[in-house]
Amino acid sequence: MDNNNQAGWSSKIGFILAAAGSAVGLGNLWRFPYIAAYNGGGAFLLLYLITLFTIGFTLVVLETGIGYRFRKNPVDSMKQINKRFGFIGSVGIIAVTIILGFYSVVGGWIMHYLVFAASHPLSNATQEYFQSFVSRPVLPLLYTVLFLFATAFIVYRGVQEGIEKYSKIMMPLLFVLLFGLVVRSFFLPNAAEGLKYFFKPDFSKINSMTFFSTLGQAFFSLSVGMGIFITYGAYLPEDKKFPIGSSASVIALDTLVSVLAGMMIFPAIFSFNLSMNAGPTLIFITLPKIFASFPFGSIVGVVFFILLFLAALTSTISMIEVSVAYLHGKYGLPRSKAVIGYAIFCVVLAVPFSLAFGLWSDVKIFGYNFFDFGDTVASNILLPAGGFLMCVAVGWFYGAEKLRVFASDKANAVFALMVKYLAPAAVLLVFIDAMGWLK
Ligand code: PHE
Numbered sequence: 360m361d362n363n364n365q366a367g368w369s370s371k372i373g374f375i376l377a378a379a380g381s382a383v384g385l386g387n388l389w390r391f392p393y394i395a396a397y398n399g400g401g402a403f404l405l406l407y408l409i410t411l412f413t414i415g416f417t418l419v420v421l422e423t424g425i426g427y428r429f430r431k432n433p434v435d436s437m438k439q440i441n442k443r444f445g446f447i448g449s450v451g452i453i454a455v456t457i458i459l460g461f462y463s464v465v466g467g468w469i470m471h472y473l474v475f476a477a478s479h480p481l482s483n484a485t486q487e488y489f490q491s492f493v494s495r496p497v498l499p500l501l502y503t504v505l506f507l508f509a510t511a512f513i514v515y516r517g518v519q520e521g522i523e524k525y526s527k528i529m530m531p532l533l534f535v536l537l538f539g540l541v542v543r544s545f546f547l548p549n550a551a552e553g554l555k556y557f558f559k560p561d562f563s564k565i566n567s568m569t570f571f572s573t574l575g576q577a578f579f580s581l582s583v584g585m586g587i588f589i590t591y592g593a594y595l596p597e598d599k600k601f602p603i604g605s606s607a608s609v610i611a612l613d614t615l616v617s618v619l620a621g622m623m624i625f626p627a628i629f630s631f632n633l634s635m636n637a638g639p640t641l642i643f644i645t646l647p648k649i650f651a652s653f654p655f656g657s658i659v660g661v662v663f664f665i666l667l668f669l670a671a672l673t674s675t676i677s678m679i680e681v682s683v684a685y686l687h688g689k690y691g692l693p694r695s696k697a698v699i700g701y702a703i704f705c706v707v708l709a710v711p712f713s714l715a716f717g718l719w720s721d722v723k724i725f726g727y728n729f730f731d732f733g734d735t736v737a738s739n740i741l742l743p744a745g746g747f748l749m750c751v752a753v754g755w756f757y758g759a760e761k762l763r764v765f766a767s768d769k770a771n772a773v774f775a776l777m778v779k780y781l782a783p784a785a786v787l788l789v790f791i792d793a794m795g796w797l798k
Contacts, residue, residue, distance in 0.1 A: 371602050419583055419610060423591070454585045471499065500713050541623045553630065743789050
C-alpha cells in the first residue's frame with residue numbers, strides 16, 4: 360500500500376474525523392451563511408441538502424472508492440485506470456497547492472486575530488485595523504509561516520500518529536466550541552428573528568442561479584475534485600466491504616457545521632441590525648464588532664478564533680497530505696523530506712497572495728489581484744475540472760460499478776449511472792456558471 364510506509368487509519372472513525380476535518384473549513388463558516396441569506400434561507404438549505412446527498416455524495420464516494428480500490432496517491436490511482444489519466448490527479452494537486460497558498464494566508468490572519476482577541480479589547484478590531492494589518496508587508500507573512508508550520512508539524516508525524524490523532528482531538532473540540540457559540544447566540548435579543556430568517560423557506564428566491572451557487576458551495580465545502588478523498592480513501596483498512604456509511608458521515612458532519620454556523624451567525628447579525636457579509640469582512644470585522652458588545656466578549660472572541668483556527672488547520676492538513684502522498688509515490692521521498700520541502704514551497708507561494716492586500720495590490724492578472732486570481736483559478740476552474748474528469752474517466756472508461764462501493768449490484772448500477780451522467784453534467788453546469796457564461 361502506498362501510504363508512505365506508515366499504517367493507514369487505525370479505525371473508520373479516524374477516517375471520518377480526518378475527512379470531515381478537511382471538509383469543514385472556512386467554506387462552512389464564512390461562505391455558507393452568506394449564500395443561505397441571499398438565496399432564500401430554508402429553501403436554499405433544502406436544495407443544499409438534496410444536492411449534497413445526491414451529487415456531493417456521488418463525488419465523495421467516487422473519490423474515496425478510487426483511493427480504496429487502487430490504494431495509491433491521486434496521480435498513480437488515476438493511472439491504474441489508464442496510463443494517460445495521471446494528469447487528472449495532477450490537476451487536483453495543482454488546485455490543492457494553489458488553495459493551500461491562499462488559505463494559509465487567511466490561516467495566518469486567524470492566528471493573529473486569536474492573539475489580538477486575547478490581548479486587546481475586541482472593540483479595537485475595526486475595519487481600519489483589519490486593513491492596516493493585512494496590508495503590512497511582513498507581519499501577516501510571519502503568521503502565515505507559523506500557520507503552515509503548525510500544519511506541517513502534524514502531517515510530518517504521519518497518518519495515524521499525526522493526522523488521525525490530532526483530528527480526533529481537534530474535531531470534537533471544534534464541535535464543542537461551535538455548540539457553545541450557538542447557545543450564546545440563542546440568548547441574544549431578536550435571536551428568534553434571525554433563526555426564522557435562516558430556516559424559513561422563501562421559494563421565490565430559488566432559480567437556476569441558486570442551483571449553481573448551491574452546487575459550487577457543495578463542491579468547495581466537501582473538498583471534492585482534488586484527490587483529497589482518493590488520498591484519504593487509500594489509507595482505509597482493506598476490508599471485505601467498502602465503508603459507505605463513513606462517506607455519508609463525512610457529508611453529514613460537514614452539513615451539520617454549516618447549519619450550526621448559520622445558527623450562530625444569523626441571530627447575531629439580526630440582533631445588531633447589521634448586514635450579512637461573506638468572507639473576511641464577516642469574520643474579522645462584523646462578528647468581532649458584535650462580540651465586543653457582549654459581557655465577556657473577549658472570551659467569546661477568543662473561542663471564535665480558536666474555532667476558525669481548528670477549522671482551517673484540519674483543512675490545510677489534508678491539502679499537504681495529498682501532495683506529500685504524491686511526492687512519495689512519484690519521487691520516493693520519505694514523508695519528512697516531502698513535508699518540509701513542500702511546506703517551504705508553499706511559504707514562497709503564499710508571498711504574492713499575502714502581498715495582494717498591500718504592496719502588490721495594484722498588480723492585476725485578468726483584472727484580479729493575486730489572491731482573487733488564485734481563488735478563481737483553483738476553486739472555479741481546476742476544482743470542477745478535476746471532478747468532471749474523474750467522473751468521465753471512471754464513468755466512461757472504467758465503469759463505476761467495478762469500484763464495488765455498494766454491497767448490492769442494483770445500488771452499484773445506480774451509482775454508475777450517477778457517475779456517468781448526472782454528476783459530470785452537474786459539474787459542467789457549475790463550471791459554465793462560474794465562468795459567467797450563463798449571465
Ligand atoms: N472544504 C474546505 C472548506 O470548506 C476547503 C478545502 C478546499 C479543503 C480544498 C481542502 C481542500 O473550507
